[in-house]
Amino acid sequence: MERDIFDEDHEAFREVVLEFIKRYVTNESIARWESDGEIDRATMLAAGEAGLIGLSVPEEFGGAGMLQDYRFRTIVMEEVIRAGAGSLAGAFGIQDDLAVPYVVHMGTDEQKAKWLPKMATGEVLGALAMTEPGAGSDLRGIKTTAKRVEGGYLVNGAKTFISSGKTADMVVTFVKTGEGNRPDAFSLVILENGMPGFEHGKKLSKMGFHGHDTAELSFTDVFVPQENLISGTEGKGFIQLMMNLPLERLSIAVAGAAAAEAAFEWTLAYTKDRQAFGERIIDFQNTRFQLADVAVTVDALWAYVDKALLAYKDGKLSAEEAAKIKFWATEREWEVVDTCVQLHGGYGYITEYPIARAFLDARVHRIYGGTNEIMRDIVSRQLAK
Numbered sequence: 538m539e540r541d542i543f544d545e546d547h548e549a550f551r552e553v554v555l556e557f558i559k560r561y562v563t564n565e566s567i568a569r570w571e572s573d574g575e576i577d578r579a580t581m582l583a584a585g586e587a588g589l590i591g592l593s594v595p596e597e598f599g600g601a602g603m604l605q606d607y608r609f610r611t612i613v614m615e616e617v618i619r620a621g622a623g624s625l626a627g628a629f630g631i632q633d634d635l636a637v638p639y640v641v642h643m644g645t646d647e648q649k650a651k652w653l654p655k656m657a658t659g660e661v662l663g664a665l666a667m668t669e670p671g672a673g674s675d676l677r678g679i680k681t682t683a684k685r686v687e688g689g690y691l692v693n694g695a696k697t698f699i700s701s702g703k704t705a706d707m708v709v710t711f712v713k714t715g716e717g718n719r720p721d722a723f724s725l726v727i728l729e730n731g732m733p734g735f736e737h738g739k740k741l742s743k744m745g746f747h748g749h750d751t752a753e754l755s756f757t758d759v760f761v762p763q764e765n766l767i768s769g770t771e772g773k774g775f776i777q778l779m780m781n782l783p784l785e786r787l788s789i790a791v792a793g794a795a796a797a798e799a800a801f802e803w804t805l806a807y808t809k810d811r812q813a814f815g816e817r818i819i820d821f822q823n824t825r826f827q828l829a830d831v832a833v834t835v836d837a838l839w840a841y842v843d844k845a846l847l848a849y850k851d852g853k854l855s856a857e858e859a860a861k862i863k864f865w866a867t868e869r870e871w872e873v874v875d876t877c878v879q880l881h882g883g884y885g886y887i888t889e890y891p892i893a894r895a896f897l898d899a900r901v902h903r904i905y906g907g908t909n910e911i912m913r914d915i916v917s918r919q920l921a922k
C-alpha cells in the first residue's frame with residue numbers, strides 16, 4: 538500500500554540518507570562494527586556532517602530543527618535498516634531519541650549551548666542511563682543517589698544495559714535526589730566521561746545488535762556540578778522521563794516496522810532467486826501464502842505507525858497510544874522476521890545474511906523501552922479507569 542505521509546522535503550532527505558549509505562554502509566563496515574562491538578566515531582562524525590543525526594537540534598545550535606517531525610528520523614531508520622545495518626540505526630537512535638531530546642526539550646540555555654552543537658556533529662555522543670542491576674521496569678526502585686554538596690552533587694551507584702554506554706561522552710543519568718520513591722525524589726543529571734569516579738564496566742555480550750555497544754557504568758563519589766542538573770530544577774527527573782517516553786516508544790515501533798518491511802523485501806528477492814525441486818521457492822504455494830500474510834502485516838504496520846507519526850507531529854501522541862503501538866508493532870515485527878528466516882532456509886541462520894541479524898536484533902524490541910508486559914499494563918490500566 539502506498540504511504541502518503543512524506544512530502545518533497547522528506548524525499549530529498551531520503552536521497553541524502555541513501556548517498557550516506559552508499560559511502561559508509563558496506564558489507565565491510567557492517568562486519569567491522571559487529572566484530573568491534575561498536576560503531577566507530579568516524580562514521581558517527583560522517584553522519585553528523587551529512588545531517589543524519591541531531592535532527593531535532595534547533596538550527597541555531599547547528600541541527601536540522603525537526604523538533605516534532607519524526608518523519609525525517611523515520612527515513613533514516615528505514616534506509617539504514619534496509620541496508621542491513623540495524624546496529625548503526627540503533628546508535629543513531631540513542632543519540633537522537635534518548636539523549637538529545639533531554640537537552641533540546643528540558644535543558645537550560647547553558648546546557649543547550651554547551652551540548653547541542655557538538656551532539657549535532659557527532660563530536661559528542663550521548664546515552665541515557667535509567668536501568669540498574671536491581672531495577673528496570675520498576676524505575677522508582679533505583680539506588681543510584683546524588684547527594685547535594687557545595688556546587689553540585691556527589692553521585693554513587695551503578696547502571697546496566699546502557700546503549701552506547703561505552704562510546705558516549707555524556708550520559709543523562711536518572712538518580713535519586715530525595716528520600717522514598719515519590720516522583721519528586723528523582724532527578725536527571727549529566728555525567729561526563731572523565732569525571733573522577735565515573736567508570737565504564739564491561740561491554741555486555743548480547744544476542745543481537747552486535748555492532749552497537751551496551752555497557753555497565755559505575756559511579757563512586759562522582760562530583761557533578763550543579764549546571765549539569767537537567768532543567769536546573771531538582772525533583773523533576775521522573776516527570777522528565779515520562780515526557781520523553783512517547784518518542785522513545787514511537788521510535789521502537791518505527792524500527793520494528795522498518796525491520797519487518799526490510800525482511801519482507803529481502804525474502805521476496807531471495808525466494809524468487811533460490812530454487813528447489815526445479816522451481817523457485819516462491820512458486821510453492823506455502824511460500825506465496827506466507828509472503829501474502831507478511832505483505833499485509835507490513836502494510837498494516839505502516840498504516841498504524843504513520844498515523845502515530847502524524848499524531849506525534851501534532852503533539853497528540855499520548856503515553857498510552859505510544860505504549861499500544863510499541864508492543865503491537867514489535868510483536869508483528871517478531872512474527873514477520875521469524876517467517877522470513879524460515880523462508881531463507883539454512884541461510885536465514887547465518888549472520889552474514891541481514892535476515893539473521895534482523896532476527897537477533899528484533900528480540901530486544903519487545904524488552905527495552907519498557908517491556909511489552911509493561912506496555913500492556915499501561916494500556917489496560919487506562920481501559921480500566
Ligand SMILES: Cc1cc2nc3c(=O)[nH]c(=O)nc-3n(C[C@H](O)[C@H](O)[C@H](O)COP(=O)(O)OP(=O)(O)OC[C@H]3O[C@@H](n4cnc5c(N)ncnc54)[C@H](O)[C@@H]3O)c2cc1C
Pocket residue numbers: 665666667668671672673674675697698699700701743751901904905906907908909910911914
Ligand atoms: C540491549 C539492551 C539495551 C538497553 N538499553 C538501555 C538504555 O540505553 N538505557 C537504559 O536505561 N536501559 C536500557 N536497557 C534496559 C531495558 O530498558 C530493561 O532491560 C527493561 O526495561 C526491563 O527491565 P529489567 O531487565 O530489569 O527486567 P525486569 O523489570 O526485571 O522484568 C523481568 C520480567 O518481568 C516482567 N515484569 C516486570 N514488572 C511487571 C509488571 N508490573 N507486570 C507484568 N510483568 C512485569 C517484565 O515484563 C519481564 O518480562 C536495555 C536493555 C537491553 C537488553
